[in-house]
Each structure stands twice: as C-alpha cells, then as structure tokens.
Amino acid sequence: MTTKARTAARLAAAGAVALLLAACGDDPAPIALPTVTSNPSMASPVATATTVPVPTPVPSPVARVTDPSPDGAIAAAVYFSELYGYAVSTGDLAAWRDVSDPECSYCKVVAEDVEAGGDYRFEGGQTRVLEASLVGVNSAQDHLVHLIIEQDAWTSTGVDGSSKSGERTSINADALLHHNGSQWIVLEYDAVNSAA
Incomplete structure (x- = not known):
C-alpha cells in the first residue's frame, strides 16, 4: 500500500470513528469530517473539511x-x-x-x-x-x-x-x-x- 493510500485510509477511518462517536452524543450540530482530495502537483493528499449531518436519533419512549x-x-x-x-x-x-x-x-x-x-x-x-x-x-x-x-x-x-x-x-x-x-x-x- 502506498503512502497516499495509507493516509487516505487513516483519514477515512478517523472520519468513521468521529461519526460513530457523534451519534452517541446529544449535540445535533453537524460535524466537520476530513475528506481527501488529490492534487497531481503534490506528493501527498490534502485534507479538507466537509460538513456531514449527524444521524437523527430515534426518540426513546418513556x-x-x-x-x-x-x-x-x-x-x-x-x-x-x-x-x-x-x-x-x-x-x-x-x-x-x-x-x-x-x-x-x-x-x-x-x-x-x-x-x-x-x-x-x-x-x-x-x-x-x-x-x-x-x-x-x-x-x-x-x-x-x-x-x-x-x-x-x-x-x-x-x-x-x-x-x-x-x-x-x-x-x-x-x-x-x-x-x-x-x-x-x-x-x-x-x-x-x-x-x-
């Protein structure tokens, strides 16, 4: 696996973990997750922030x-x-x-x-x-x-x-x-x- 591929995989895994942790909290605000864009003139990918809405939790019946x-x-x-x-x-x-x-x-x-x-x-x-x-x-x-x-x-x-x-x-x-x-x-x- 190349360095670019490993970095992209790590950023994707970090984004997934952040999304899972956010689903456990009470804050309905969107979370900024990193995404990877490549630039042919650069040796490594550049991370940019993308807003992803937090999943809506099902109301809990009392x-x-x-x-x-x-x-x-x-x-x-x-x-x-x-x-x-x-x-x-x-x-x-x-x-x-x-x-x-x-x-x-x-x-x-x-x-x-x-x-x-x-x-x-x-x-x-x-x-x-x-x-x-x-x-x-x-x-x-x-x-x-x-x-x-x-x-x-x-x-x-x-x-x-x-x-x-x-x-x-x-x-x-x-x-x-x-x-x-x-x-x-x-x-x-x-x-x-x-x-x-």
Missing part, C-alpha cells in the same frame, strides 16, 4: 407509554409527536407504525408521504413538545390529549435539485389514543400549524 393511566396517554401522545421528525428525516417508519392504528388517516398520510419521498433528502424538522394535557376520556376509554409543539425549520431537496422548505413553526395538535391492553395506539391525530 416507560409510561405502556401505562394505561391518563399520564400514560399523555406520554404516548408526546412520544408519537416526536416520532414525526424522526420518521420524515430518516424514512424509518417502524416505530411510527408500531404506535399507529391502521385506520388513523393522519398516520397513513404521513407514512405515504415518507415512502413517496424516497428521492428527497430531508434536513431539520425535528419536533419538541412544549406542553401536553389530557382534554378528556370518552365512554370507550379513548383519551384525547392536546399538545403544543415546536417544529424546527426544514429543507427537502430532490435528486433533481428541486427543493422545498419550511420555517420554524408552532403546532397545536390533538391526539386521540386508545390503550390496547399492552400499549397506547394513536387512533387519530390532528395538527394545525401557526406562526412561530
């Missing part, structure tokens, strides 16, 4: 999301709301589908949009629940939870170069949930954007 109490319903509604940003930025719908009722129209639309958006790179759009409260419980023991959510600015870029974007937004949402005996399931979700 233990209460399986609790059949009103607090469990609120925790499940918060968890579901946080899954939105994760699902659209990663394309991973496993957790989203796990807590969505098959008849939930909002849940289906989001899943269809994520699946159809495979040719897009989505950045930003993470959600944070600022407030959550139980509105009421009906005779079927369905729980209605009201949430106030903040969503970060986002950009969606297609492989053809087209792009869409949205600014930071406040969202008022209502989640209707039912406990199926083992966990809360979202029966329906209604979200209305307002200016942030």
Whole structure:
C-alpha cells in the first residue's frame, strides 16, 4: 500500500470513528469530517473539511407509554409527536407504525408521504413538545390529549435539485389514543400549524 493510500485510509477511518462517536452524543450540530482530495502537483493528499449531518436519533419512549393511566396517554401522545421528525428525516417508519392504528388517516398520510419521498433528502424538522394535557376520556376509554409543539425549520431537496422548505413553526395538535391492553395506539391525530 502506498503512502497516499495509507493516509487516505487513516483519514477515512478517523472520519468513521468521529461519526460513530457523534451519534452517541446529544449535540445535533453537524460535524466537520476530513475528506481527501488529490492534487497531481503534490506528493501527498490534502485534507479538507466537509460538513456531514449527524444521524437523527430515534426518540426513546418513556416507560409510561405502556401505562394505561391518563399520564400514560399523555406520554404516548408526546412520544408519537416526536416520532414525526424522526420518521420524515430518516424514512424509518417502524416505530411510527408500531404506535399507529391502521385506520388513523393522519398516520397513513404521513407514512405515504415518507415512502413517496424516497428521492428527497430531508434536513431539520425535528419536533419538541412544549406542553401536553389530557382534554378528556370518552365512554370507550379513548383519551384525547392536546399538545403544543415546536417544529424546527426544514429543507427537502430532490435528486433533481428541486427543493422545498419550511420555517420554524408552532403546532397545536390533538391526539386521540386508545390503550390496547399492552400499549397506547394513536387512533387519530390532528395538527394545525401557526406562526412561530
């Protein structure tokens, strides 16, 4: 192996280690990783910095999301709301589908949009629940939870170069949930954007 090849391999390995270590932290800021460019007039490669976004971590459900109490319903509604940003930025719908009722129209639309958006790179759009409260419980023991959510600015870029974007937004949402005996399931979700 030549000196150039060994240097390139070491820089690539250092970049991979940095990316793995960054995924373990809480800081969502992008990390500058070295890339190698060659210049025919130089004997060794030159390292330049490239910004690589940190992978979006899957939200962790708190233990209460399986609790059949009103607090469990609120925790499940918060968890579901946080899954939105994760699902659209990663394309991973496993957790989203796990807590969505098959008849939930909002849940289906989001899943269809994520699946159809495979040719897009989505950045930003993470959600944070600022407030959550139980509105009421009906005779079927369905729980209605009201949430106030903040969503970060986002950009969606297609492989053809087209792009869409949205600014930071406040969202008022209502989640209707039912406990199926083992966990809360979202029966329906209604979200209305307002200016942030």
